[in-house]
Amino acid sequence: MTTHPLFATRTQNMKASEIRELLKLLDQPDIISFAGGIPDPALFPADAFAQAFQTALGPGRQAQALQYSVSEGYAPLREWLVDHMASIGVACDMDNILITSGSQQALDYLGKLFLSPGDTALVGWPTYLGAISAFNAYEPLFDRLSIPGNQGAEEYRKAAGAGRVKFAYLSPDFSNPTGETVDLRGREALLDLAEDLDCATIEDGAYQALRYDGAPIPPILALEQARKGSIEACRTIYCGSFSKTLSPGLRVGWVVAAKPIISQLVLMKQAADLHSATINQMAVHQVAQACFESHIPKVRQTYRARRDAMLTALQAHMPEGVSWTKPEGGMFVWLTLPAGTSGAALLARALDTVKVAFVPGQAFFPDGSGENTLRLSFSNSDEDTIREGILRLGQVLRAGGQ
CATH class of the missing domain: 3.40.640.10 (Type I PLP-dependent aspartate aminotransferase-like (Major domain))
Known part of the structure; x- marks a missing residue:
């Protein structure tokens, strides 16, 4: 972080968004990204x-x-x-x-x-x-x-x-x-x-x-x-x-x-x-x-199918000790990894070995806790990509992603 004697004290609390940095990965075609909570542009009217x-x-x-x-x-x-x-x-x-x-x-x-x-x-x-x-x-x-x-x-x-x-x-x-x-x-x-x-x-x-x-x-x-x-x-x-x-x-x-x-x-x-x-x-x-009223049902239908694909894939491919939320809507699934597993270290390994991105959960805690958590977004990937990405992520976890 850049500091300067002239800057106000409040700037000491300003940090780069991990999500905004991870969004740069979207420009890499070989990355399967579950990182940003990004709408599918194909659904824009x-x-x-x-x-x-x-x-x-x-x-x-x-x-x-x-x-x-x-x-x-x-x-x-x-x-x-x-x-x-x-x-x-x-x-x-x-x-x-x-x-x-x-x-x-x-x-x-x-x-x-x-x-x-x-x-x-x-x-x-x-x-x-x-x-x-x-x-x-x-x-x-x-x-x-x-x-x-x-x-x-x-x-x-x-x-x-x-x-x-x-x-x-x-x-x-x-x-x-x-x-x-x-x-x-x-x-x-x-x-x-x-x-x-x-x-x-x-x-x-x-x-x-x-x-x-x-x-x-x-x-x-x-x-x-x-x-x-x-x-x-x-x-x-x-x-x-x-x-x-x-x-x-x-x-x-x-x-x-x-x-x-x-x-x-x-x-x-x-x-x-x-x-x-x-x-x-x-x-x-x-x-x-x-x-608006005719467009929203189309958005819901698409994202519902992607959420279901992610939940089904998680059930099939996550190792024992990993748990996740089952959302009724929105764009996100939240994973809790076994104690001692680092979401940040898992991200580095997943990017390097299987080209899968997500957001480590620690960024969402004001006190920096939650090291063993991560966020997955299902909104901007089709069902086949979601299934492949979760399969790869499960492989990294089974191989020891901590």
Whole structure:
């Protein structure tokens, strides 16, 4: 890491993303990569986007598409999102929504909004690496979020010491990296904990639409709204994204929260980049309006088959002592290796001998634990490639990958 006497102290917490580095392997055609949580580009509604951009640049619209815009976001897209959020149980209006440059920008803004140096953020153990990176810049302490809580509010307060718990962050549906889902009881328990701690909840809904099995569970924000009657009384902040459903390259995400929170985030947006790209928002709106409901089932069908292929291959080829999650949706399977096995060392050996990539699990733990874990993504490989890759990985493990 590059350091300099002029750099702020917060830069000491900034680290390169292991996942972003591993994505460079995608340019090597002989590598079977289960590393990045990357959508399959064959599933992008490319024709619909081509038409949407053509429309945005057509007569009468190009001036708006290419001009500065309001920081809150393109109004028709926010109106569409009002209806979309209602469809998953959250009642809100346009003023409860801010468009961001992907949900990753939302996490950065929320870290900036809530965290002073030494404050505590409750996160999963493991948790999304991008959230750790976003929050780290604001110099917090991290504590383990246990759901349903076997640690009560008073224990969290003691663990936080002088640093107040400011929020709990989680992805309750098919989380990155484990693929696990928080059940209804766990979501209700989290709301109780947030009330007891007087802290916010950041609900990362990046994978919410990608359910393959089981009945949908209401978002945490919807459950809190049912308790309190209005989104304005809620302390939960919902972060959504079109990256996993329509296109990650356009970088369009959104935040839904009480208006005082949105107002503060708008000020941050104005200071950071003024507004997200107008033409991208216009294109996403047109595509979402035209085909979101018909497109998502195709995505689910494809990823469901790939998940099933990976789970079947793991059952066939993993040696005794290896366990894994069985996600109901999303893009990831989480492996726990026998004690003493290093995921990082296994990656080096797998790349060298069988050309298979994955993400060692240690990167997802704020304290650097989890050495014997790893994350596999099934979204960007077809079933035959998945079967071959898991076969190879099993061979490395059987040969002794520690």
